[in-house]
Amino acid sequence: GEDVEQSLFLSVREGDSSVINCTYTDSSSTYLYWYKQEPGAGLQLLTYIFSNMDMKQDQRLTVLLNKKDKHLSLRIADTQTGDSAIYFCAESSPVDSSYKLIFGSGTRLLVRP
Amino acid sequence: DAGVIQSPRHEVTEMGQEVTLRCKPISGHDYLFWYRQTMMRGLELLIYFNNNVPIDDSGMPEDRFSAKMPNASFSTLKIQPSEPRDSAVYFCASTEGGTVEAFFGQGTRLTVV
Numbered sequence: 001g002e003d004v005e006q007s008l009f010l011s012v013r014e015g016d017s018s019v020i021n022c023t024y025t026d027s028s029s030t031y032l033y034w035y036k037q038e039p040g041a042g043l044q045l046l047t048y049i050f051s052n053m054d055m056k057q058d059q060r061l062t063v064l065l066n067k068k069d070k071h072l073s074l075r076i077a078d079t080q081t082g083d084s085a086i087y088f089c090a091e092s093s094p095v096d097s098s099y100k101l102i103f104g105s106g107t108r109l110l111v112r113p
Numbered sequence: 114d115a116g117v118i119q120s121p122r123h124e125v126t127e128m129g130q131e132v133t134l135r136c137k138p139i140s141g142h143d144y145l146f147w148y149r150q151t152m153m154r155g156l157e158l159l160i161y162f163n164n165n166v167p168i169d170d171s172g173m174p175e176d177r178f179s180a181k182m183p184n185a186s187f188s189t190l191k192i193q194p195s196e197p198r199d200s201a202v203y204f205c206a207s208t209e210g211g212t213v214e215a216f217f218g219q220g221t222r223l224t225v226v
Contacts, residue, residue, distance in 0.1 A: 031213060042117075042204055042217035043156075088156065099208065100146070100169070101215060103156040 004104035006089050011110045018076040020107045022089030025070060029091040031099065032065060034074045037086040037106070046074075046087075076109075084111045119205050119218035126225055131193040134221045137186055138207030146215065147180055147190050148204040156204075162188065163210070195225045 003025045012018045024032070030051050035043040049056045049063045049072075056063045062075040076083055089104040118137040126132050138145045146161040160170040165182040173180070177196070182188040192199055202222050208215040 033213075040219075042219045043206075044217070045214045048213055099144075099213065099215070100158065100161060102158070103148075105155040 004089055004091055004102055006087075006104040006107045008105065009108050009110070011112060012079050013112050014079060014081055016079055018074075018079045018083070018109055018111075020074045020076075020087050020089075020109065022072040022074075022104055023070055024072065024089070024091045024102075024104075026091055026093065026102070027070065028093045030093045031091070032063075032072050033088075033090040033092070033101065034061075034063065035088040035090060035103075037088065039085075043088060079109075079111050081111045081113060084109055117205055117207050117216050117218035119203075119221050121221060122219065124221060124223045126195055126223070128196055128225055129194045130225075131191065132195045132199075132223060132225075134190040134203050134205075134223070136188045136190070136205030136218060138188070138205070139216055140186065142207035142209050142216075143185075144208045144210055144215075145182060145188050146206040146208075147188070148206065148217075150202040150204060150220070151200075159190070192223075195223075197225045199223060200225050 006022045033048040034046045036046045037043045047058050060077045064073045086106040086108050088106045090101045092099045092101050120135045143164050147159040148156050150156050159172045160180045162182045180190045202220045204220045206215045206217045
């Protein structure tokens with residue numbers, strides 16, 4: 001079955017770049033996502049990438065996709081304390097157009113002042 | 114739109130009691146998902162509906178769990194009887210078929226003592 005894996009924890013200094021990595025197993029994945037969860041809140045979509053793309057940039061966020069290695073990364077430039085949260089990688093394929101999401105375990109990002 | 118609304122935000126109940134979690138999806142969304150988040154297992158998809166019809170309930174852990182969607186604006190997840198291992202945060206999410214983003218509620222934190 002599908003599986004998505006992430007490292008559990010990342011600590012960076014404010015102003016540095018953060019890179020969060022993810023691997024997935026389902027080669028039929030159509031979309032790959034990064035969701036952010038702040039304490040006590042639900043998940044919020046940060047960005048996504050279609051599987052035929054290699055890279056997507058959105059302001060401070062850069063997503064890289066290596067489809068051959070089934071590896072996805074999220075780079076946050078100039079990381080701020082407000083970026084401290086749990087980041088979830090997720091993948092989906094359009095089974096009956098539902099885009100059912102399979103999530104990784106989440107990476108807790110701690111930004112030190 | 115106020116987004117996906119879940120109630121209650123917190124629920125503490127005694128083992129053996131029935132628990133009902135509620136969700137109001139975003140108006141116009143035809144897909145609704147129930148997820149469970151625990152430290153041990155991360156985010157798991159329990160069940161999802163399309164146009165009020167359950168499509169995949171393979172993630173429902175046991176017969177003690179049931180979910181209904183009587184109309185397009187309301188869904189419930191019921192646990193009867195509840196057990197301490199059901200303690201988790203339960204999220205509801207909704208999306209419009211064919212679109213990319215799923216919108217999550219703020220979750221219900223369930224504690225079974």
